[in-house]
Amino acid sequence: MNKQEKHPKDTLEEELLHTRKNVWDTLKDLEEVNRFNKEYISFLNGSKTEREVIKQVIQLVESKGFKNIFSSEGVQDRLYYPLHGKSIAVFRRGEKPLTEALNILVAHVDSPRLDLKQYPVYEDQDLVLFKTHYYGGIRKYHWVSIPLAFHGIFAMKDGSIKEVIIGENESDPVFTIADLLPHLSAQVQNTKKATEFIPGEKLNILVGSLPVSHDVKQDQRFKLNILKVFKETYGISEEDFLSADIELVPAGNAREVGLDRSMVGAYGHDDRVCAYTALRAILDVKNPKTSALVFLMDKEEIGSEGASGSNTWFPEMVVGELLALEGNDSYRAIRRTLSGARCLSADVNAAVHPDWKEVHDLKNAAFLNGGLVLTKFTGARGKAGSSEANAEFVAQLRKIFDEHNITWQMGELGKVDEGGGGTIAKFMAYYGMQVIDAGVPVLGMHSTFEVVSKGDVYETYRAFQAMLTSE
Secondary structure (H helix, E strand, C coil): CCCCCCCHHHHHHHHHCCCCCCHHHHCCCHHHHHHHHHHHHHHHHCCCCHHHHHHHHHHHHHHCCCEECCCCCCCCCEEEEEECCCEEEEEECCCCCCCCCEEEEEEECCCCEEEEEEEEEEEECCEEEEEEEEECCCCHHHHCCCCEEEEEEEECCCCCEEEEEECCCCCCCCEECCCCCHHHCCCCCCCCCCCCCCCHHHCCEEEECCCCCCCCCCCCHHHHHHHHHHHHHHCCCHHHHHHEEEEEEECCCCEEECCCCCEEEECCHHHHHHHHHHHHHHHHCCCCCCEEEEEEECCHHHCCCCCCCCCCCHHHHHHHHHHHHCCCCCHHHHHHHHHCCEEEEECCEEECCCCCHHHCCHHHCECCCCCEEEECECEECCCECCCECCHHHHHHHHHHHHHCCCCEEECCCCCCCCCEECCCHHHHHCCCCEEEEEECEEECCCCCCEEEEHHHHHHHHHHHHHHHHCC
16 A cells, blocks of 8 residues: 555544544634733723723724714614613624624623622621621632622712722732631531531621721721711712622733643633633624624523623614614514524633543533534523524534634533533523523633633634624
8 A cells, every 4th residue: 555545444544533623723823812801801890890891892892993883873783782781782893784684693791700788897706897798609618718809889879880899909908708717617517518607697708907996885886987988988888788799809900821821810700701702703793694693691690680691681782773774673673683693602611620520421522622512502400591593503503613713612511411501592482582601611600710722712812703704
């Protein structure tokens, strides 16, 4: 056999076997990969809350010529539709009528965190603390003994908004939840399950320890000093906490991870990594033939309920306004547009952890550096609470991604009986559109320091662009 000829075995393997790819074997322009991730890191550092994400998004889209749909006149090619300061839709008009074709990306901008209760400030043992209520699926032990930052807004009775961020600058103080020392934890912690040894009501944040005066008979003198600082620094009184959205999040910036700097570690990759890549995809697309719409939504981590969540009329509201600009805002046209759309529910999936392989079906799991993850169905155990993509839609995406040389993989969220989770996909599927989950594989999902591959982030951006430019 000629040395240049392939062995029949090799030919047969290439023809019949599907081989997963590693993103670092396919990406050639590492300088561009690093540049894109540097911009993503900058975005993350300014987006610790859903409000901060939307604020940055509006700045970015307006810098690219997008107009607020409520202040624009006539048919526009670039529009955005803000919702309650916590969600947004971004639109690029294509050549085809909306009722004929629409490509949609939908991601969420909220992340697991600690929220302050409405009466959060209290004094105990001459210390001042904040009471919290955790938001989303946290592992409570992740949140103790780490530096925390205070992010949020106070809505004042006169209609003004005061934004307060404490703990992100080097000169700022930070906050923390003091853990119990191991010397005294034998009975109250060590014998309990991980879900029980730190009760939610004990996730109380250390705020201060100075009294407002040295008069030991003065009631709540330590709490009063903290309230005095708030008043003098921010013009905030205790009553103002009643109309505030305050979140405690891990303090500090996103960081490159590994000696080779191939990964990014940060709070909030779930799901801001997909929000950013989806946003950049619609901003960077050149002259789309099919109209493109990106939804960045709030409240996914608690089931997408609430006025700024996906389980609302928001998609109908947005499409209705867009059709109205074309003079066709009938409900029939709205239904036709949404049911005929194609959608990627841009959300992360769990990458296989080398130390915890047993929770995955390794033949059907997602891997770090495997590129974009398509997740045909989510839900728990018997696919409960899931939407499941049709085979025909998966085939369309295979064709699109392969034509653009995208490195991608298929993955489930753990073994059948291990659990699982839902996403926004089922709320988009409600309209009858074709939808599938697609996003970045993550290590340490829902932790205070999640890890993603720079290559996967960039390849997800490329995949989203490919989808938005497809017909």
